[in-house]
Amino acid sequence: MHDIGLTALDLGLRGAASGLFTMMVLVLIRLRPANPHAVLGLVMSAGGAGFAIATAPFIPTSTFWWTLPLLSAQPVVFWLWARAAFDDDFALRPWHGAVWLAVVVLGFTASLSWPIWPAVTKACAKGLSVLALAFALLAILQTVTTWRDDLVARRRLLRMAVVILNLGFITFVAGPALLPLPGAVLGAAANSGGLGSFIVAFTLCILAMLASWNLFGANAVAALPTPAVVAASVVDPPQDTEPGLSERPAVAPLLLRRLDHLMRVERIYRQEGLSIGGLAAQLNVPEYRLRQAINEGLGHRNFSAFLNRYRLDDAKAALSDPGQRDVPILTIAIDAGFQSIGPFNRAFKAATAMTPSEFRRQALVAMATETENRRIRQAD
Known part of the structure; x- marks a missing residue:
């Protein structure tokens, strides 16, 4: 495909992803969730929208520099979100916040040390890449180890999507394209366009659709302390009106x-x-x-x-x-x-x-x- 066409698709996918992420942020703020799953979904959505914009083609590299510290901690948020989504007994602990903060500090170190100590930046960037891979693998591990015992059909499908998404992230983003440093300014390759940027945009769009499907599904929203008016606007249709549900056998x-x-x-x-x-x-x-x-x-x-x-x-x-x-x-x-x-x-x-x-x-x-x-x- 021609570079112009690929860039247009890239920008379109990023626009769709950032739009979905932003809509989820607004809905979750309105709902004022208290459960860890929804809170982590809010943080993940905000970070996803920021990453989609900051790494888009034609966005100044300086934008990526100043958003890197927070964006670099998104794999931690995604791992915690997977734990909250698939473990009914999960509870946020202070050490979870400490892990997130440590990754943010490492991101700030990588971002602020570039003009003075490029070697430090490269070392920190490699550390962030390794951490991103590690948390992606942890998310897969959490998803797979409890898969067998999961009785919720909708959530079992979500598990499959999370595994595929994380494998794609490991293959196309965390490995070669998350923090490309050799011979380039940190983040320059992230928003320079091309096939790598398109793959990142495609992955973000899939993630946004997956997260919105999970948020606006009846099973997910039912767990939130939602006002009736708001809940009516985001919950799926009643079960007896869902297409094909009448053909599903009832519990005998x-x-x-x-x-x-x-x-x-x-x-x-x-x-x-x-x-x-x-x-x-x-x-x-x-x-x-x-x-x-x-x-x-x-x-x-x-x-x-x-x-x-x-x-x-x-x-x-x-x-x-x-x-x-x-x-x-x-x-x-x-x-x-x-x-x-x-x-x-x-x-x-x-x-x-x-x-x-x-x-x-x-x-x-x-x-x-x-x-x-x-x-x-x-x-x-």
Whole structure:
């Protein structure tokens, strides 16, 4: 394609991307989100719009210089966004902000040291490139490792898009084109046009479409504390009016009853290494039907969380049993289906706000008190 045509396409894609990013920023500011997923989406959208403009052809190189410190930390934001999007238990921690700030400081060092210490700038730029690759790989790792347990069909599709997008970023941006320094001023190649710039613009546009699809989808907006008027303007149409949804099979009550029998009566959750595929095989149903039943019929978004609900109930019953007061907590955790004490302790505290030892102590004291009160009533 002729250079002029390629540049025109480049600018068009960047315009579309920056427009989508800006629209998301405005909507999210209006919604005043509090959950980490939406907050990180706001920061990512603002950075995406800035990067699309600052690295566009014909934009002065000085613009890239002064926006570099913040733009260089976008891989950190994207990694945190992936964690918040795909991990229902994710919470922002102070050290996440410290990592972001450290990358920003490195970006400022690279930007401000160029006129005086070009060697320092080159070293910092290489460090930023390595960090960008590392956080892209971390985003892929986060997306893939929890993919199997994800029960939300829409989110599973989003995972696939995130993996493809990050692979494209690693191949075309973070490696050869993120911070090209040899023989050129920092950022000059980023906004000089050509095939490399077009690939960056195309990647940004895909990212913008992906992020907007995720933001304006019903599942995403439902989690935000949105005013009714605003929510009505951004939520997808009601489920019963979505095209093709009437052809989707409803969750069968018989399947839910069979699943409940397996979990409550046969206690299959105690089985070591139980996977959703293995559970589907025992129920003799396709895996996607079981995912739909657990997600839409029972309200669980994650298979491990679904299993842990029964495992924790089992463990709490054992911890409250006076006849098992001398049974080690590790034994109770293993019997309930947990593989080790660490995940059990974390899941138990998240569900009860107490450690297993504290729960056992309080439960046994309460039971002893109730027994004594009953004895006194009978004596009277």
